[in-house]
Amino acid sequence: MNKVVQSEAETAVDLKRLGRAARAASKILANAPTGQKNELLRAVAKILRARSDTILRENAIDLEFAARDGLQGPLLDRLELTPERVDAMADGLIQVAGLPDPVGEVSGLRRQPSGIEVGRMRVPLGVIGIIYESRPNVTADAAALCLKSGNASILRGGSEALRSNLAIAACIRDALAETGLPSECVQVVDTADRAAVGALLQLTEDIDVIVPRGGRGLIERVISESRIPVIRHLDGNCHVFVDKAADIDKAVAVAYNAKCRRYGICGAMETLLVSEKIAAPVLEQLGPMYEAAGVEIRGCARTRELISGAVTATEEDWYTEYLAPVLAVRIVTSLDEAIEHIHEYGSGHTDSIITEDLSASRRFLREVDSSSVMVNASTQFADGFEYGLGAEIGISTDKLHVRGPVGLEGLTTQKFIVIGDGSVRS
Amino acid sequence: MNKVVQSEAETAVDLKRLGRAARAASKILANAPTGQKNELLRAVAKILRARSDTILRENAIDLEFAARDGLQGPLLDRLELTPERVDAMADGLIQVAGLPDPVGEVSGLRRQPSGIEVGRMRVPLGVIGIIYESRPNVTADAAALCLKSGNASILRGGSEALRSNLAIAACIRDALAETGLPSECVQVVDTADRAAVGALLQLTEDIDVIVPRGGRGLIERVISESRIPVIRHLDGNCHVFVDKAADIDKAVAVAYNAKCRRYGICGAMETLLVSEKIAAPVLEQLGPMYEAAGVEIRGCARTRELISGAVTATEEDWYTEYLAPVLAVRIVTSLDEAIEHIHEYGSGHTDSIITEDLSASRRFLREVDSSSVMVNASTQFADGFEYGLGAEIGISTDKLHVRGPVGLEGLTTQKFIVIGDGSVRS
Numbered sequence: 001m002n003k004v005v006q007s008e009a010e011t012a013v014d015l016k017r018l019g020r021a022a023r024a025a026s027k028i029l030a031n032a033p034t035g036q037k038n039e040l041l042r043a044v045a046k047i048l049r050a051r052s053d054t055i056l057r058e059n060a061i062d063l064e065f066a067a068r069d070g071l072q073g074p075l076l077d078r079l080e081l082t083p084e085r086v087d088a089m090a091d092g093l094i095q096v097a098g099l100p101d102p103v104g105e106v107s108g109l110r111r112q113p114s115g116i117e118v119g120r121m122r123v124p125l126g127v128i129g130i131i132y133e134s135r136p137n138v139t140a141d142a143a144a145l146c147l148k149s150g151n152a153s154i155l156r157g158g159s160e161a162l163r164s165n166l167a168i169a170a171c172i173r174d175a176l177a178e179t180g181l182p183s184e185c186v187q188v189v190d191t192a193d194r195a196a197v198g199a200l201l202q203l204t205e206d207i208d209v210i211v212p213r214g215g216r217g218l219i220e221r222v223i224s225e226s227r228i229p230v231i232r233h234l235d236g237n238c239h240v241f242v243d244k245a246a247d248i249d250k251a252v253a254v255a256y257n258a259k260c261r262r263y264g265i266c267g268a269m270e271t272l273l274v275s276e277k278i279a280a281p282v283l284e285q286l287g288p289m290y291e292a293a294g295v296e297i298r299g300c301a302r303t304r305e306l307i308s309g310a311v312t313a314t315e316e317d318w319y320t321e322y323l324a325p326v327l328a329v330r331i332v333t334s335l336d337e338a339i340e341h342i343h344e345y346g347s348g349h350t351d352s353i354i355t356e357d358l359s360a361s362r363r364f365l366r367e368v369d370s371s372s373v374m375v376n377a378s379t380q381f382a383d384g385f386e387y388g389l390g391a392e393i394g395i396s397t398d399k400l401h402v403r404g405p406v407g408l409e410g411l412t413t414q415k416f417i418v419i420g421d422g423s424v425r426s
Numbered sequence: 427m428n429k430v431v432q433s434e435a436e437t438a439v440d441l442k443r444l445g446r447a448a449r450a451a452s453k454i455l456a457n458a459p460t461g462q463k464n465e466l467l468r469a470v471a472k473i474l475r476a477r478s479d480t481i482l483r484e485n486a487i488d489l490e491f492a493a494r495d496g497l498q499g500p501l502l503d504r505l506e507l508t509p510e511r512v513d514a515m516a517d518g519l520i521q522v523a524g525l526p527d528p529v530g531e532v533s534g535l536r537r538q539p540s541g542i543e544v545g546r547m548r549v550p551l552g553v554i555g556i557i558y559e560s561r562p563n564v565t566a567d568a569a570a571l572c573l574k575s576g577n578a579s580i581l582r583g584g585s586e587a588l589r590s591n592l593a594i595a596a597c598i599r600d601a602l603a604e605t606g607l608p609s610e611c612v613q614v615v616d617t618a619d620r621a622a623v624g625a626l627l628q629l630t631e632d633i634d635v636i637v638p639r640g641g642r643g644l645i646e647r648v649i650s651e652s653r654i655p656v657i658r659h660l661d662g663n664c665h666v667f668v669d670k671a672a673d674i675d676k677a678v679a680v681a682y683n684a685k686c687r688r689y690g691i692c693g694a695m696e697t698l699l700v701s702e703k704i705a706a707p708v709l710e711q712l713g714p715m716y717e718a719a720g721v722e723i724r725g726c727a728r729t730r731e732l733i734s735g736a737v738t739a740t741e742e743d744w745y746t747e748y749l750a751p752v753l754a755v756r757i758v759t760s761l762d763e764a765i766e767h768i769h770e771y772g773s774g775h776t777d778s779i780i781t782e783d784l785s786a787s788r789r790f791l792r793e794v795d796s797s798s799v800m801v802n803a804s805t806q807f808a809d810g811f812e813y814g815l816g817a818e819i820g821i822s823t824d825k826l827h828v829r830g831p832v833g834l835e836g837l838t839t840q841k842f843i844v845i846g847d848g849s850v851r852s
Contacts, residue, residue: 027769031793104792110814116803118813121791125825208825229655229826250848257850343453354848365547365843366530367457377542377846386851387544387842388536399551399634400655401827404842416813416830417791420803422676422780424683425812 008195015199018154018187019206022127025184026152030124034101036179037148041097043175045090048140051171052086058163059136066160079134079161089140089168096144099390102408103150106417116423120414124150126208128411129200130393131156131222133214136164142213143172143186145393149411152185154207156200159192166190201226211394211406231406234397235321236266236349238379241338241364243355244277250376251278251354252285257378258352260293264323266395267350267382271318271328273338276302279331283307290327299329318345335360339367346370349397350382371397371404434621441625444580444613445632448553451610452578456550460527462605467523467570469601471516474566477597478512484589485562492586505560505587515566515594522570525816528834529576532843542849546840550576552634554837555626556819557582557648559640562590568639569598569612571819575837578611580633582626585618592616627652637820637832657832660823661747662692662775664805667764667790669781670703676802677704677780678711683804684778686719690749692821693776693808697744697754699764702728705757709733716753725755744771761786765793772796775823776808797823797830 006014048055059081066079102122109119128151130142139155146153157165169188176183189196201210201222210230212222223230240258242251258269274282279302287307290297297303297310298317304310310329317328318341332338335353342351352374353364361375372382382405384392389407396402402410432440474481485507492505528548535545554577556568565581572579583591595614602609615622627636627648636656638648649656666684668677684695700708705728713733716723723729723736724743730736736755743754744767758764761779768777778800779790787801798808808831810818815833822828828836 027793027795030795112812112814114807114812116807116812121799123792123795126795247848253848253850254846261851352844366549367453369453369456369549369552370841372842372844373547374844375846377844377849378851380851381540381542381844381846381849382842386538386540386542387844388538399839403839413825413829415796416798416808418778418798418800418803418807418813420680420801420807422673422679423803423807424679425687425804425806 006191006193008199011191011193011195012199012202014191015189015196015203018189019127019203021184022152022154022187023206025182026124026126028182029147029152029185030103030126030150032150032181036181037101037150038097040147040175040179040181041093041144043178044140044144044172045093047171047175048086048090048093048168051167052083055086055164055167056081056083058167062161062163069160071160075134079136079164081136081164085137089137092141093144096148096391099148099408101148102412109417114423114425115420117419119417121417122409122412122414125411125413127152127154127206129154129156129203129207129210129228131197131200131210131212131214131218132158133218134158134161136161136168138213139165139168139188140172142211142393145391145408145411147185149408151411154187154189154200156189156197159194162190162192197221198225201228204228213394231394231396231402231410232398233266233394235347236268236382237271237319237321237345237347238267238269238349238382239271239273239342239346239351240269240379241273241342241351241353242275242278242282243335243353243357243360244275245357245360246275246278246282246354247356248278248281248285251282252289254352254354254376254378255282255286256289258380259290259295259327261378261380263325265380267380268323269327269379270321271330271345273330273332273341276331276333280306283329293325295325295327297327297329300331302331303329321347335363339364342368342370347397349395350374350379352377352379371395432617432619437617437619437621438625438628440617441615441622441629444615445553445629447610448578448580448613449632451608452550452552454608455573455578455611456529456552456576458576458607462607463527463574463576464523466573466601466605466607467519469604470566470570470598471519473597473601474512474516474519474594477593478509481512481590481593482507482509484593488587488589495586497586501560505562505590507562507590511563515563518567519570522574522817525574525834527574528838535843540849540851541846543845545843547843548835548838548840551837551839553578553580553632555580555582555629555633555636555654557623557626557636557638557640557644558584559644560584560587562587562594564639565591565594565614566598568637568819571817571834571837573611575834577837580613580615580626582615582623585620588616588618623647624651627654630654639820657820657822657828657836658824659692659820661773662694662808663697663745663747663771663773664693664695664775665697665699665768665772665777666695666805667699667768667777667779668701668704668708669761669779669783669786670701671783671786672704672708672780673782674704674707674711677708678715680778680780680802680804681712682715684806685716685721685753687804687806689751691806693806694749695753695805696747697756697771699756699758699767702757702759706732709755719751721751721753723753723755726757728757729755747773761789765790768794768796773823775821776800776805778803778805797821
């Protein structure tokens with residue numbers, strides 16, 4: 001392929017072929033022993049390091065074209081590879097090789113009254129489609145997680161990163177050959193044609209799940225067009241609620257970290273809720289700290305009395321994921337009101353209560369319907385590595401299948417296994 | 427409501443209201459203690475028994491209208507309630523009350539390097555939409571499973587069963603009031619309007635998952651129209667493979683049971699694969715048994731040499747779920763060929779190998795990509811009760827979320843819980 005111009009119908013045919021090949025390869029990969037998969041990942045790492053110069057050269061061409069097309073600032077930075085970034089990709093592969101293999105785990109095998117034994121076996125999903133934007137390192141990261149979990153993958157990166165992605169894909173392909181696995185275990189869509197995404201999202205027969213990685217625009221397009229199930233990662237409108245029984249030092253430390261450690265990540269706090277019983281001492285400490293960090297405060301009327309310089313929060317603010325040094329602050333009368341606020345305005349991503357009160361913490365944990373619910377911890381912990389998953393392919397804001405950070409296990413499913421001895425049902 | 431004629435727009439508004447009410451009720455039900463939920467289920471059972479006469483009277487009117495509309499045979503039988511069937515519904519509720527509550531279970535809580543403890547808590551999905559056909563007992567069964575798993579439900583039965591369903595729903599509503607839970611925890615769509623299903627399937631905000639229960643036509647309509655995730659239950663084109671190392675007595679017993687115990691269920695065997703090494707003794711015994719049972723055999727050329735009266739199987743036969751006394755039989759050269767046949771023609775529902783060979787059984791268990799994979803057991807065991815799930819709301823042929831028989835756990839999800847002590851991320 002690698003044609004620059006082709007018809008939509010040609011693209012659809014190309015992708016259908018890719019899908020069929022992925023499905024066939026997935027049957028072999030699903031049964032590859034753990035040792036072979038780990039050997040493969042280490043081989044990819046080795047080849048990546050050995051070909052660092054080639055990869056950087058291809059990346060330089062991508063960067064040149066992107067700059068000519070007017071890409072700048074953080075977008076250009078995301079696209080750029082450096083020797084360190086190539087090294088980090090290789091390190092990531094080695095790390096995934098070291099993770100436990102989820103495939104084949106049998107759980108809950110129990111004898112039933114009829115005499116049959118019934119349990120569950122963890123197996124790969126089959127074929128995973130990854131659609132991502134400009135970071136070329138996703139090519140190696142996502143392929144590694146799919147390979148380790150026994151899934152074939154079809155990767156579609158941003159067209160501006162195509163040369164970089166193909167250079168990385170060539171390393172993976174050579175490592176697959178070296179390890180005796182089919183090269184179709186990992187395929188990169190090698191056309192810059194925008195119709196390719198649309199065609200990919202129609203392959204219901206040959207792709208089992210789509211994982212989009214990128215901004216809201218990409219994810220919404222994928223959700224609206226896909227006929228394949230999507231592991232979706234939507235807004236992180238995260239809350240910290242400082243309960244009346246909070247330890248003030250802990251409240252201040254967590255509320256500051258949840259906002260200011262990094263502004264641009266989905267686990268960043270966007271609204272701070274504070275019990276009226278404790279609002280004065282908490283906000284009088286936090287106000288100047290946020291001010292020093294350059295965080296704009298948008299507060300309710302009572303907040304504005306306690307934080308000088310706070311502007312008026314509108315209804316819109318409670319819904320907003322700023323991903324920026326802006327924070328909405330609201331004083332509430334009770335735990336109930338805090339939970340109601342979170343259910344009304346939140347996005348079900350990550351919410352935390354600060355309290356020393358056991359009953360309040362238990363109620364918050366049970367009742368708040370979010371993918372991560374925390375007690376006395378910063379919402380910025382919402383991350384697969386911090387959760388001990390060893391890796392993360394994304395964070396799911398769905399309820400079905402997986403919720404919250406998605407590691408290797410989220411790329412698998414469980415089938416029932418039944419062992420009898422000539423058993424018949426009466 | 428209960429209007430016979432209304433516009434599509436009115437129906438959409440009514441259903442939207444139903445959805446909002448279900449969402450609100452679900453927040454309360456999600457936190458209802460196990461004891462209260464069990465008390466509720468026992469109260470429904472008691473009221474059902476007390477009002478058996480009323481329910482049967484309403485059912486008689488449904489039956490009369492249905493007969494007048496030309497419904498007959500098994501369709502009319504499915505619609506009919508008897509004192510015994512009402513009693514069985516009540517017994518079912520008592521049984522669900524006795525099952526362990528999946529909600530609130532915390533698993534895998536482990537301390538991470540940063541000091542936070544991370545685990546998972548099992549929680550209800552929220553609101554479940556059940557779309558079913560003529561059996562009125564589904565109203566009680568499905569409501570019970572949703573209630574026990576802490577989910578609000580919206581039930582849409584067949585229009586021919588509307589009066590029966592409303593009579594049962596009234597019992598549930600009164601029991602909810604008695605137990606102090608909102609009546610909107612279980613709502614029956616009380617219009618015969620066909621547009622109601624379409625409108626229900628658009629409520630992405632207020633319904634978390636749709637469970638269709640019925641024939642292929644219903645399920646396909648739901649899948650194609652739904653904008654809400656569906657737990658789908660498609661074909662059961664199930665296989666038994668008699669390996670060369672099979673015990674002949676076990677093979678004959680299982681292959682006979684898998685076909686002949688019941689023809690019309692999704693776990694019934696539709697194709698029998700037999701290793702050429704053992705085909706003669708196996709098929710010479712089974713042939714006359716199937717013949718005596720009135721099972722038509724459609725076989726490959728070699729099968730037809732061993733079973734007199736067998737007709738020629740066409741390519742189409744290998745794909746067919748007969749749900750009838752018809753069986754496709756094929757002789758294969760190896761385990762590999764059997765697995766390939768199952769992947770090519772099967773539907774990923776339930777497949778079984780008969781063998782005394784450990785390696786063959788392990789390969790079959792690992793490599794066959796079906797929701798239930800069995801060794802030396804009849805495919806007719808594919809059932810939530812036989813698997814020890816205690817109940818079954820359906821059998822999923824999806825890979826994501828749940829696969830195979832779906833019990834209470836399949837109606838829940840897991841959220842992450844994080845416990846810190848003023849923990850901040852570095």
